[in-house]
Amino acid sequence: MASIGTLYTTPEQGSGKRIRAVAALNGLKVDLPEHYVHFEDNKKPEFLAKFPHGKIPAFDGADGFKLFESAAIARYIAALAPNSTLLGSNTKEAALVDQWVSFADSEVALHTTLIFQLVKGILTPYAKPIHTALQERQNRSLKTIEAHLATRTFLVTERITLADITLASVIQRAVQVNLDASARPQFPNVIRHFETVVNHPQLKDIFGQTAYIDKALAFTPPPKEKKEAKPAAAPAPKAPKPAKEEEDDEDDGIPRDEPKAKNPLDSLPKSSFNLEDWKRAYSNKETRGADGALEWFYKNFDAEGFSVWRVDFKYPSELTQTFMSSNLIGGFFNRLEASRKYLFGSMGVLGETNNSLISGALIARGQDIKPVVDVAPDFESYDYKRLDLSNAEDKAFFEAALAWDLEIDGKKWVDGKNFK
Template identity: 40%
Template sequence: MAAGTLYTYPENWRAFKAQIAAQYSGAALKVASSAPAFTFGQTNRTPAFLNNFPQGKVPAYQGDDGFCLFESNAIAHYLGNDVLRGATPQTSAQVLQWVSFADSEVVPPASTWVFPTLGIMQFNKQATEQAKEDVKKVLGVLNQHLNTRTFLVGERVTLADITVACSMLWLYKQVLEPSFRQPYPNVTRWFVTCVNQPQFKTVLGEVKLCEKMAQFDGASPSAKRFAEMQPKKDAPPKKEKAGKEAAKPQEKKEKKKEEKKPEPEEMDDCDAALAAEPKTKDPFAELPKSAFVMDEFKRKYSNEDTLTVAIPHFWENFDPEGYSIWYAEYKYSEELAEVFKSCNLISGCLLS
């Protein structure tokens, strides 16, 4: 029987999969999620940790025998038993099917929709609306499959149920209010059945379903939490200070930058290379400030319709004195079939 330690941070839904699997199999699992055993952002950057888990990601598992695993699905698989994994080749394949479904179909839209409400990702209106539609498709597939089934595979809980339920945990806790989940009664019945199993409850506690869809509001705690997580900008100089005092904020600003530099041992190779480059003076520093507010345009582009809102805003507010527009032709058009490739090439051109 497996015995070891799971390194993670508190409330990590990915770690829940391994913990629940261990509850079913009886594996002796210790969870290290707080100091002094484990401090996220510190312990996982140490040479000893990176020697076992090169990417420094959690959850990470280390057996008492020294056996190490990263990636939550692999850890849950190892800590489970034959019933959870699927006792036959057919059921094992079906379990793997739903585990993959969770990663590819559930997690991406769930993260896009839920993370802004938790204050750990910026809100994007278009992306959120698309995520809602994608979640509806996922719920539709699950609802149809569960129409004649209690669990996803077979008649008992498997890793399929554990993985998909954990992937949907924050959806049900944060945004799937009664009216949204009403068309998918089979999914909600299945989810409630799963989270009320003793093995789930031991890990998750009491799971309360969302009563009102959480929103990303600029004045909400989630928005404030997101703002607090962003790099802090230096405060502008106070108006009442003049003369020699007015010159001090720049000195303080430079001093703060020096103080904020990470210790050399925390730098990766890329950071170290960038830090070693000589600092050059901005050639545009002496130019007058443009009336065109780039951040305002970027907000329009990110949160509103591009053709009907963002582009008209650009042309209405563009400042030809402060900015210039360049037209370029790329010789190898066959390389531009994917938008992300085109963006990468353009970015490379701008940086070169």
């Protein structure tokens, strides 16, 4: 069977599964790239030449036709087979299919994504009322679907349509985020419908095994920094005690405070680069130009005592509004408070709504970034790459991040925050 084209996706991407399922039911072959690495290959010039937005799923047709956005790709492939009923058999059924596809994406999927971002600290600050409101909106959507499925097997016709495949891909994500063991009994028809679709013989291998969560993902607040106790007043001098006998040298049973653990960064050799002086220079000088902050930096930087890093948010596909992405940076910086004397940062949001990324630069004490950033519970949501300032490309990235004019893959800097 000849392939109709190549689909750029990842094995776990729900919208990619949706498209592959449509092709399977239509008896069409869609190729997957053998060695696609997301966040790397979709940034390469050859990919961007085909899909300038750099987004997946993306379909590269064998006839040269190119398409992105999962709903559009799925609808196109659903219409390719001449006898397909995936889009309904008449205009009214086709409209109902479109209705339920839109409802599944805009109501159930959207709220699942927002809840995931909220509890994972991607949307900050976390607010319980917002979490509750999002959950209530999703429950309302699921109740609508539950009532509709109470008298029918599938959403539109007596056979699986694109609407059913779309809903199944959305519910598979929900049962792994917030549709937990206590919530699922409220929606028996939704779960029955989901299991019917994903266990269809032609779709079972595409959807794979579903890991149902027992308890919904919950927000874990960052640990509060312990305040140092104020030093106690000096005790009044005591009269000298008589010499103890030898047996009195034993433990008297009174608990002693353990000595406070010392931060390993404090044990590093003293550096000639004063981070506080740098922060003042950066705040008070123009970033570029003669006698600017960057000139001060290069004149004073100690590469043995400090290191420079590129930092990128790992999940740009989860980012929506740019102001929310900016809040995400602010939350990350707030949780780095315990490392303030070891760290400087300049990070920003690049791009536009529903097409943005977070990137920037850090100046950190020592040669290992982890001891500096692991005070923040969400530090693992970012990738860290050491920058070599003797390399022209790394140096240009560093300077642009500090000057707030960084541009990556055509995405321009729209907002930024400093950690100083």
